Amino acid sequence: MFDIDAILQYFVIFHAEGFIGVxxxxxxxxxxxxxxxxxxxxxxxxxxxxxxxxxxxxxxALANTGIQVMVxxxxxxxxxxxxxxxxxxxxxxxxxxxxxxxTNITAICVGSEVFTTIPNAAPVLxxxxxxxxxxxxxxxxxxxxxxxxxxxxxxxxxxxxxSQAFFNKSWNPxxxxxxxxxxxxxxxxxxxxxxYYDYMQSNxxxxxxxxxxxxxxxxxxxxxxxxLVHYSNVFDAMIDATYFAMDFLNFTNIPVMVTxxxxxxxxxxxxxxxxxxxxxxxxxxxxxxxxxxxxxxKHPGVAVSTYIYELYNEDLKPGPVSEKNxxxxxxxxxxxxxxxxxxxGLVLANDTTNQTYCTAREGADPKMLQAALDWACGPGKVDxxxxxxxxxxxxxxxxxxxxxxxxxxxxxxMGKAPGTCDFNGVAAITTTNPSKxxxxxxxxxxxxxxxxxSTGKINGTMVNITAPSMNSTSSAPSARNLYNIGYxxxxxxxxxxxxxxxxxxxxxxxxxxxLAYAMLIVMVVGAxxxxxxxxxxxxxxxxxxxxxxxxxxxxxPPPCCGGIKxxxxxxxxxxxxxxxxxxxxxxxxxxxxINYGYAAGLPSKCGSEMKNWRxxxxxxxxxxxxxxxx
Numbered sequence: 001m002f003d004i005d006a007i008l009q010y011f012v013i014f015h016a017e018g019f020i021g022v023x024x025x026x027x028x029x030x031x032x033x034x035x036x037x038x039x040x041x042x043x044x045x046x047x048x049x050x051x052x053x054x055x056x057x058x059x060x061a062l063a064n065t066g067i068q069v070m071v072x073x074x075x076x077x078x079x080x081x082x083x084x085x086x087x088x089x090x091x092x093x094x095x096x097x098x099x100x101x102x103t104n105i106t107a108i109c110v111g112s113e114v115f116t117t118i119p120n121a122a123p124v125l126x127x128x129x130x131x132x133x134x135x136x137x138x139x140x141x142x143x144x145x146x147x148x149x150x151x152x153x154x155x156x157x158x159x160x161x162x163s164q165a166f167f168n169k170s171w172n173p174x175x176x177x178x179x180x181x182x183x184x185x186x187x188x189x190x191x192x193x194x195x196y197y198d199y200m201q202s203n204x205x206x207x208x209x210x211x212x213x214x215x216x217x218x219x220x221x222x223x224x225x226x227x228l229v230h231y232s233n234v235f236d237a238m239i240d241a242t243y244f245a246m247d248f249l250n251f252t253n254i255p256v257m258v259t260x261x262x263x264x265x266x267x268x269x270x271x272x273x274x275x276x277x278x279x280x281x282x283x284x285x286x287x288x289x290x291x292x293x294x295x296x297x298k299h300p301g302v303a304v305s306t307y308i309y310e311l312y313n314e315d316l317k318p319g320p321v322s323e324k325n326x327x328x329x330x331x332x333x334x335x336x337x338x339x340x341x342x343x344x345g346l347v348l349a350n351d352t353t354n355q356t357y358c359t360a361r362e363g364a365d366p367k368m369l370q371a372a373l374d375w376a377c378g379p380g381k382v383d384x385x386x387x388x389x390x391x392x393x394x395x396x397x398x399x400x401x402x403x404x405x406x407x408x409x410x411x412x413x414m415g416k417a418p419g420t421c422d423f424n425g426v427a428a429i430t431t432t433n434p435s436k437x438x439x440x441x442x443x444x445x446x447x448x449x450x451x452x453x454s455t456g457k458i459n460g461t462m463v464n465i466t467a468p469s470m471n472s473t474s475s476a477p478s479a480r481n482l483y484n485i486g487y488x489x490x491x492x493x494x495x496x497x498x499x500x501x502x503x504x505x506x507x508x509x510x511x512x513x514x515l516a517y518a519m520l521i522v523m524v525v526g527a528x529x530x531x532x533x534x535x536x537x538x539x540x541x542x543x544x545x546x547x548x549x550x551x552x553x554x555x556x557p558p559p560c561c562g563g564i565k566x567x568x569x570x571x572x573x574x575x576x577x578x579x580x581x582x583x584x585x586x587x588x589x590x591x592x593x594i595n596y597g598y599a600a601g602l603p604s605k606c607g608s609e610m611k612n613w614r615x616x617x618x619x620x621x622x623x624x625x626x627x628x629x630x
Contacts, residue, residue: 018290018303021048021070022328023260024058027314030331034061037311040333041067050109050259050307054095063102070259070307071095072109073128075118081110081131082124088131089138097139105145108132109259113152113192115171125149126177133185148182150190150259153238156245161224162231162298165241166248179251188257191242192309195234195282196263199273210234212263212278213285229297235261235286240298255302261286262309264322265336274322276337283308283328284340284415340415358411358421360403361428369403372423376406382413403427543567549605561606 024037032040034057041049042065050070051058062069073081073091081088096105110129114122129147136142155175159165167175182189199211209216213233221230222237231237242256263282267274286306295302313327313336329335360369377384386393387402395401407427414420421429545559570576 018293019048019305020046020287020290021050021068021305021307022046023050023052023307023310025052025310025312025314025317026055027316028312028331029315032312032331032333034058036333038062038065038067040311040329041065048305048307049311052112054091056095059095059099059103059105062104063099066104068104068106070107070109071105073111073132075111075114075121078111078114078118078121078128079124082121082128085131085134088128089135092132092135092139096136096141096145100141100144107146107148107187108136109190110147110149112150114149115155115168115174116152122171122174125174126181129178129181133181142185146187147185148187148190148257149178150192153191153193153242156238156241159241160222160237161226162237162240162244163224163226163229165245167245172249176249179246179249179254182254183251187254189242189246189254190257190259191239192260193235193238193258194261195238196274198234198238200271206234208273208278212281213289214281231297233289235289236296239296239304243296243298256304258304258306260309261306262326264325265313265327266325267322268320271320271322274325279326280337280339287339338416340417358404358407358427358429360400360407361426364400364426366399368424368426369399372426373399373403373406376403376410376423380406380410382406382409384409556605564606 022041034055037058038061046067048068048070049062050072052072053074054071059069059071077091081091096108099105110132111118111121111125114125129149133142133147136145136147153159155168155171156165157168179189181187195206195211195213199206199208207220210220210222210232211234213235216232218230221232223230231240239256239258246252246254263279264271264274265276265279286308290304290306293301293303296304308328310326310328312329312331313325315324315331317323325336327336328339376382384402384406385391387405388394393402393405403426407421407423411421411429421427543560543563545557545563549556549560
C-alpha cells in the first residue's frame, strides 16, 4: 500500500526551488552584534542562514524578518542529547519552541561531520536525531522543522566516476539508520562539499577550472565511463556521487542539500590557489549554478540548495591561514570581494562599498568608439535595444553615451573579468555610476535607463526607481512623494529658455512618452497645478505648426519655431507655465505618429533662438536631481 504523505513529501522536496544561504560562524575577535548581522543579511537579500548553535541573541534579532533559520546542536552537546530524551526535549523547548513562530526556524542540524570529527559520538547520533524529532512532534512542529545531520563528503569513497561511488562501509551501521530516518521524516541528506580540498589533495589530477565551476570545452569535461555522462565541475560530480552512494544502499528518494561550500580567499605559502580571485570565481559560479535550476547530470532540474561557507572571515579559527579566510565579509561588514552575480537576482549582490563600471574613456577618438560600440552590439552580443529610438537609453543620442552603455553591459555580462573593459584602449573602469547622467535625462513614465551593475545609488543615495505611492500632503516634491508611475506621470517640459513643471495625470505610458518627447525632454518630478492666464487655444495654436515635422520630419516650418518662441515669451509666471502643461496633457492624447528622434532634435533645428536651451536644460536637471535625491 502506498504512503500518500511520503509520496507528496518526495514530490514537494524534489521540485522545490533551490536557494542560496550562508553559514554564520562566530570565531571573530570583533563579532558584530546580532542586530548588525541581521542588518547585513537584509541588505544582502539573504533569506536563509545556518547557525552553528542556537544563540538566543541571534534568534531574537532574526525574529519577524522572515529569514529562514537552521539552528544546530553543537557537537559538544551531542552525547548528552543522544543519551537522554528529556535533555533533547529541554533543548528543543529552550532553543526552538521559545522562538517560533516569530523566528522562522526551518531545520535543526544535529551535530556536524560527526563521523570524521567526533567519531566516538557517532553511536548516539541516530538517537539524538530521534529524540529531537520526538520533541518537535510533541510541540506540533515536526512538519515545519526538519531534522538532519551534516556529513563530510569524505565519507564517500571512490567518488569518481560518480556511478560507482559508495559510502565508507565501516559507517553503515550508523549511516543506514540515519538514511531510514531521513526518508521517513521527509528530510534532506545534508552534505558539506569542498572542491577546494578535493583539488588540493588531487596532486594535480583535478584541474583548477574544473574545481572552480568554470565553463569547460566538452573535450575538457570528465566523463563517467559507466554512464558516459559528462561532468563539468567537481560540485556536480560530488552531488551525483552522493545520490549513487545512496542508490547503492537502496535509498532513492532522499534529496541532497549542501550545508557548506566555499573557497578561501587567502592561504599559507603552500596554498597558492587560496586567492581572492579564485574565491570570487568559485562562489559567484556556485551561486549562479544553484539559482539557474540546472540541477546535476543525474537529476537535471532538481534544485541543490546550498549554504555558502561563510558570512564572515573568522580570525580566531585555529589552523592554517586559509581556515580564517572563507568569509564573504569582514567583521565591519565590508565585502572581502565583490561577487560577479549579474543576472542572478539580488541575493548576495554584496557591493556595500564602491561598485565598478566600464565607461567610454574621456577624449577617446569618436571613430574608434563607434567601432567598439558596433563590436559590442554585434559580436560582443550585448543587447543594445535599449538604445534604439524611443527607448529609455536612446538619449543622450551621442556615441560617448551609447558606447558607455554598451561597454558597461559587456563588462557586466562577462562578470567584470580582467581585460573586459578595454575595447582597444577607448574604455576605462570607474567607480562613478554612469547611470547618473542617463538617469537624469531619461526617467519618465515609460521606464528608466539603468546601467547593468547599477544599484540605483547616486552620490551615496538610493534613487527610488519604482516610485512608491504618494501619501504625503507636503507641497515640496521629493522621491518619497512620487505617484505610482502606472497612474500618474510627472514631466518637465522645456520650451525655449524656460523649465515647465508638468503634472500629467490620467495619461497612459505611451501618451506620456509622446508628450515627453514631443515637448523636447522628460524628467520625474511633481508640481501643483494652478489657474493660468494662457488658454489651451493659445497653446494649441502656438504648437500646431510643429506637428507635421514631428510626424514626418523634413524641414522645420518657421512658424513652428516661431510658435515655441511665442509661447515661451507668454509663459513667464508659474501659473502660466502650469497652465501650459495642463493643456499639453490634454493635447497629448490627440497626437499620433510622433517620431521621438525628430522631437528630441527640434531645439537644434530651430537654431540660434534656442541657444539657451542646453544651459537651461542643465539647470533643470540640477533642480530635478535635487528633488529625486531628497
